[in-house]
Amino acid sequence: MEERIIDIISKSLGGQPTTSDEKKALEEWLSDGGNKRFYQGMQHFSSEAKESLKAREANVDRAFEKHLGKMKENRKTLRLKTFRKVLPYAASILLMAGLFSVMMYLGHEDPGISQEEQWLTAIEPGSNKAELVLADGKVLDLDAKRRKNEIQEKDGTRISNTGSSLVYDASSKMSEKLSYNSLVVPRGGEFQLELEDGTKVWINSETRLRYPTKFPKGERVVLLEGEAYFEVSKDQNRPFIVKTQGVDVRVLGTQFNISSYAEDETIQTTLVEGSVAVMDSKNPKTNLLLDPGYQAVYAKAAKQLENKKVNVDLYTSWKDGKFVFEQASLYDIMNKVSRWYDVKVFYQNNEAGDLNFTGTLKRYENLDRLLGMIEKTNEVKFFFKDNTIIVQKQY
Template sequence: MHQYKEVLSNLIQKYLNNQISSDEYKELWRILNEFPDEVILDEHLRKLWESVKSDAPVIKGEVWDSKMQIAKEQLKEEAPISTSKVRSIGFLKRFRWAAVAAIFLVAITSIVVLNKQQEKNIYAGAVKPTVEHDRLPGGDKAMLTLADGSTIVLDSAGSGVLAHEGNTNIIKQSDGQLVYNSGDGASKELAYNLLQTPRGGKYKLILPDGSKVWLNAASSLRYPVAFVGNERRVEITGEAYFEVAKDATKPFKVALNNMEVEVLGTSFNVNGYADEDEVKTTLLEGKVKVSANSSTKFLAPGQQAQLKSTGAIAISNNANLEETVAWKDGFFQFENSDIKAVMRQLARWYDVEVSYKGNINKHFVGSISRDVKLSKVLSMLEQTGEVKFKIEGKNLIVMP
């Protein structure tokens, strides 16, 4: 561990100053997740705290020690997240210490930023939101509407062949994934299915061409049961992540709101929720063409197209890919997100109605599993000391 001390301190300093790169961020989590000895880690975290606090510390050393102990005790009480749910970018490989690290980084970042902006002391104690009826996390929930208008509730349907549409078999696999298998001599007539997820739901399916789609909560995907003609065209609302099968003879097109995304074979995310200010298309691999209101833009990996309310398309050259696809990998990831942006995500996943009492000018940084109860997420957010929550049935009240 001695060899990591200088590297770890440097990475945390960059994190706190918002100067850390994507590769450095991954390395920070890797080091934090590989400490073999809890006693050594405790001591090193204490020393790191001493190194980053100011001459007029915003939190006393004994309070910090108490805070870390409370955090670890809370983690011991919680059921661990399955080790099979590992993020593809390698952030959280060992839950308990990764979670302690997350608490450390979120709390420290919040305190430092608040101290600079407001010049007041914050006690970031671990407090629990007022809960009358806690909310469970979402899961694999969706309704499938067939071409004839009949519906299938997928989360309660058994595995196997669910329906036949022409020569296409619609199959629910044992892992819950929906698959379309087209036989020979598929119909030349377009027949459409509609997949809809409720608030608190998500679903994955494989389209007839082999393309994979992950559908986020409160979203929908309309698609043909067999791709015929010279294009593959689907329509979405809400948010979806695509891994498109290559077919140079049939471009894949995604329509959402007033935007169209055209690809041949690539990986990208589209977010078109009605309550968001922009429609966003983020490219991870390949190349896409984005069109809206007679304007066309081409994206390279790492870029994001943002369709503004004015109809103009803006291009961001440094899209945060980890934050964009965190939902697909089972996480909330916040990168300087304001309170309302955070609450919109929680409202969709936990199926709650959010209301505000008072003005809260607060931004959040951190990563939290989507597999825990709502109260656990809120408790982490409350540790910043600048926001409080109360859950009353399906109502979530946010207070300063």
């Protein structure tokens, strides 16, 4: 039966005629919901391959640039020529790959679940994991699954590792020489940190924070690439400064969130309580003083700061284990999904990314729950292949 279904699907997707018996067999197989969803996905990929043959120049250039990104001109030209040479075989190769997936699917223990659903269910949410780079350059894996321990550096710094956070011991007898550590959180990870002055930091996925093991008498300065939530310990004599690639955020004692990813067009500083001063790193005269419930948005290209009233939960809920979206673009939503679940995202039509959605979901829910909620709007459809979420707008 399995071999016959594979043969019928091959004919159907390839546009070949089928007999009445074959049509009936296919209809019976498609009566199962999982089979039907899988077949629809195969139809979609097959039609995309055929379309690519009709518009090879435009589609190849666009897909090539989208997938490979910015490359040196000579490498780009060489690969583009190679890509064009194999294009005439794209449809048949894609169909063969699809039929191989059908065979794998048919041989699975649970035929009631489509391969796409199996793939999606297997994707786990992020977890507590990070790497600690010590002052001497040694790198320690802080995966929560590993044994909890105490770390001691050569300068006398003592650090407690709980498996989900690091705590620096303020009573450590350290050298007067300033030394730095870096906490690096990968995609699909998060971690917490308590600095020696008592300041607490929640660090999001794909983020690096560099800080001294003990702050000097003048200022408390840390360097951030990515996203972190700060609960700064009050010290009137030592302002706390977060430096990013664009803005400096200066505080005495407060709670705020900074999102400063290199690929994003803006840097967002959201104030929860207290007050902060946000200034252009290269032009301190361009600055804003924020009140609670407001956000400073720094446009990197224009080098401009904007102050706006916001719902702070939309920008800080991640540290409390939630995704909260309010008329957020699908681009923004999927950027967060990509970092937290460590998956890639590809848009088959640009219009899909401009759609807006509102909702709340626990951060540790399975990915299929989140995408299923979005699909219920009937505005967008998700397909899954090679650890990539393929997004298609429904017309």
